[in-house]
Amino acid sequence: MSYISLVPEALSGPRNPYNGLFVVHKYEIGFLGGGQLARMSIMAAQRLGLRCLVLDSDPDSPAGQIADSVVGDIRSPEDIAKVLKACQTVTLENEFVPAIALQDALLEAGREPKCLTPSVETMAVINDKLEQRKVYAQHGVPTPVAMPIEAGPPKSFPCIAKQRFGGYDGKGTRTLNSKADFDVLLSQVKPGTWLVEDFIEFRREIAVMVARPCLGSPVCFPTMETVQSGHVCDIVFPAESDASETALRAVEAIGGFGLFGVELFETTDGQTVVNEVAPRPHNSGHYTLDWGAVSQFEQHVRLVMGWPLGPVNGRPSAMANILGPVSDGNLYMATKAALSTSDDVFVHWYGKPWRPGRKLGHINATGTECRHHAEAARLRFLSSWSSASTL
Ligand SMILES: Nc1ncnc2c1ncn2[C@@H]1O[C@H](COP(=O)(O)OP(=O)(O)O)[C@@H](O)[C@H]1O
Numbered sequence: 001m002s003y004i005s006l007v008p009e010a011l012s013g014p015r016n017p018y019n020g021l022f023v024v025h026k027y028e029i030g031f032l033g034g035g036q037l038a039r040m041s042i043m044a045a046q047r048l049g050l051r052c053l054v055l056d057s058d059p060d061s062p063a064g065q066i067a068d069s070v071v072g073d074i075r076s077p078e079d080i081a082k083v084l085k086a087c088q089t090v091t092l093e094n095e096f097v098p099a100i101a102l103q104d105a106l107l108e109a110g111r112e113p114k115c116l117t118p119s120v121e122t123m124a125v126i127n128d129k130l131e132q133r134k135v136y137a138q139h140g141v142p143t144p145v146a147m148p149i150e151a152g153p154p155k156s157f158p159c160i161a162k163q164r165f166g167g168y169d170g171k172g173t174r175t176l177n178s179k180a181d182f183d184v185l186l187s188q189v190k191p192g193t194w195l196v197e198d199f200i201e202f203r204r205e206i207a208v209m210v211a212r213p214c215l216g217s218p219v220c221f222p223t224m225e226t227v228q229s230g231h232v233c234d235i236v237f238p239a240e241s242d243a244s245e246t247a248l249r250a251v252e253a254i255g256g257f258g259l260f261g262v263e264l265f266e267t268t269d270g271q272t273v274v275n276e277v278a279p280r281p282h283n284s285g286h287y288t289l290d291w292g293a294v295s296q297f298e299q300h301v302r303l304v305m306g307w308p309l310g311p312v313n314g315r316p317s318a319m320a321n322i323l324g325p326v327s328d329g330n331l332y333m334a335t336k337a338a339l340s341t342s343d344d345v346f347v348h349w350y351g352k353p354w355r356p357g358r359k360l361g362h363i364n365a366t367g368t369e370c371r372h373h374a375e376a377a378r379l380r381f382l383s384s385w386s387s388a389s390t391l
Pocket residue numbers: 144160162167168169170171173197198199200201205228231263275276
């Protein structure tokens with residue numbers, strides 16, 4: 001965009017809250033996707049005086065409830081371009097925004113690639129789980145050996161089969177125990193959409209949030225142990241180990257700048273192996289909302305704005321996810337029960353309609369015994385969820 005074309009817009013419209021000057025864009029940050037991750041980043045941004053815009057197909061998305069939104073498709077270049085035109089900078093809250101759509105949207109909006117965090121190139125690798133595996137291997141980052149399913153059955157079973165694009169919370173991940181399992185899957189799937197990889201015998205799963213700015217040194221949040229239940233993150237607590245070096249190498253391998261959640265396996269023989277990288281805030285970093293130092297969400301905002309990063313030296317903390325119980329319930333009673341304690345416990349709710357198994361909120365606990373306190377608070381929450389009382 002030329003200077004001349006900016007002038008008419010820049011002489012009207014909103015002013016920058018920091019320096020009082022007229023600004024070109026109505027919003028500082030656009031979020032592609034309006035789920036709970038965008039909602040919590042927007043809460044952090046708004047506290048800093050920043051104005052945010054959301055792109056989501058649901059006008060009442062968790063983030064759309066607290067910020068202006070464009071109703072549209074995160075896969076549509078036209079809709080992404082609307083956000084790019086209205087916002088100084090644009091980021092995302094999930095890995096399903098196609099790199100090609102971002103590229104086309106930049107062209108359509110006449111914007112520079114640097115207004116996007118993370119970059120189109122990084123998203124092109126992350127979109128495809130097979131491409132991620134290739135890039136980690138090329139850079140010497142330990143990761144399971146993976147092949148396209150069309151390359152034929154693996155030498156040994158069990159193995160893991162995964163959807164290359166669009167999988168989450170274990171949807172799109174399968175354990176294959178035999179050649180017969182492999183043949184059935186191969187006959188069912190579209191060519192070019194699945195990979196097959198080594199089954200990793202792990203002692204535990206861990207995760208590291210990496211904040212990597214374009215200028216300056218990267219910062220890693222503490223390594224956390226993540227326990228999955230049915231492939232969905234159930235509880236997160238301090239791992240008492242440090243996988244930040246391997247996590248950072250994975251982010252560097254994909255040329256990542258911004259905030260990344262790196263999921264790793266600690267194998268039974270003591271190796272640290274990268275599973276996948278999420279280009280956004282991550283379940284394993286939710287505890288930072290209450291740990292007393294910068295939260296992953298504010299760190300995300302600072303990275304997007306090119307601002308200095310915050311300190312990562314909070315109290316030991318744990319998080320228990322709240323997944324939708326089998327029937328709808330009473331949020332007030334459940335929250336009251338969770339908070340009925342002298343432990344340091346905090347409830348976070350995302351504003352999503354109840355659905356069984358859906359991530360509806362989480363509970364953080366801090367200090368010694370934080371894991372136990374988070375789990376106990378969740379138990380109280382879920383036991384009171386079905387209560388008949390309305391107070
Ligand atoms: N190669 C593997 N070996 C053993 N378990 C795996 C492997 N890959 C994934 N898993 C298990 O499946 C879960 C979901 O897989 P993941 O690749 O993280 O997909 P998603 O996008 O659903 O999070 C992991 O958290 C882990 O528990």
